[in-house]
Amino acid sequence: MLTCSRHSVFVTGNKYKLMEVQAILKGTVDLESHKVDLPELQGTPEDIAAEKCRIAAEKLQGPCITEDTCLCYNAMNGLPGPYIKWFMESIGHEGLNRMLDGFQDKTAYALCTFAYSKGPGHDPVIFDGKTPGRIVPARGPPDFGWDAVFEPDGFDQTYAELDKDVKNTISHRFRALEKLQAYLAAEKASE
Numbered sequence: 001m002l003t004c005s006r007h008s009v010f011v012t013g014n015k016y017k018l019m020e021v022q023a024i025l026k027g028t029v030d031l032e033s034h035k036v037d038l039p040e041l042q043g044t045p046e047d048i049a050a051e052k053c054r055i056a057a058e059k060l061q062g063p064c065i066t067e068d069t070c071l072c073y074n075a076m077n078g079l080p081g082p083y084i085k086w087f088m089e090s091i092g093h094e095g096l097n098r099m100l101d102g103f104q105d106k107t108a109y110a111l112c113t114f115a116y117s118k119g120p121g122h123d124p125v126i127f128d129g130k131t132p133g134r135i136v137p138a139r140g141p142p143d144f145g146w147d148a149v150f151e152p153d154g155f156d157q158t159y160a161e162l163d164k165d166v167k168n169t170i171s172h173r174f175r176a177l178e179k180l181q182a183y184l185a186a187e188k189a190s191e
């Protein structure tokens, strides 16, 4: 759980997400973090992101921000998508490559969907960010999820090999956060 302003709290159980969000938002908002477990849901990325945020707002009984991340293979019409967490845990980096053995198309995109709710009973607002790339044999530190097998377009390094400062200016997460920041700033200005 990450307090982003007087009114906003970011909820995640993933410390790497938290570190990236803190790095991207640095200096622009005050941050404070805690961990809250949220269920893994099924559906479209947007529906999952919205439902996750509704549940978090109920749990906290207050306003909050959540985020759900997908890794989408174009050859598979967007799968594993929101289920990437289980694929990653079950078959690892090698399996994520082998899934594409039967396909010539190795392209994929990373998708981040932030959701912001003003509190229980309020429909969450959605902000997405997408970075296209391709799936490659793992290179770079294996710490964060599937970073080592995702090479963003325009780079010959994987997310894991890129400097954090570079990843954080081209990533799916950065692109979604830009939209969320603009929304929160406009909301604050209208108060």
Ligand SMILES: O=c1[nH]c(=O)c2ncn([C@@H]3O[C@H](COP(=O)(O)OP(=O)(O)OP(=O)(O)O)[C@@H](O)[C@H]3O)c2[nH]1
Pocket (backbone or CB within 6 Å): 011, 012, 013, 014, 017, 038, 040, 067, 068, 069, 070, 084, 085, 086, 088, 144, 145, 146, 147, 148, 159, 173
């Ligand atoms: O290499 C990566 N680079 C990234 O930038 C990235 N962002 C998320 N992930 C992984 O993709 C799954 C998303 O599932 P997810 O959105 O449900 O996250 P989570 O359950 O870990 O946390 P949360 O749901 O409490 O926020 C999880 O396995 C995350 O570790 C990433 N892997």
Ligand SMILES: [Mg+2]
Pocket (backbone or CB within 6 Å): 038, 039, 040
């Ligand atoms: Mg999750």
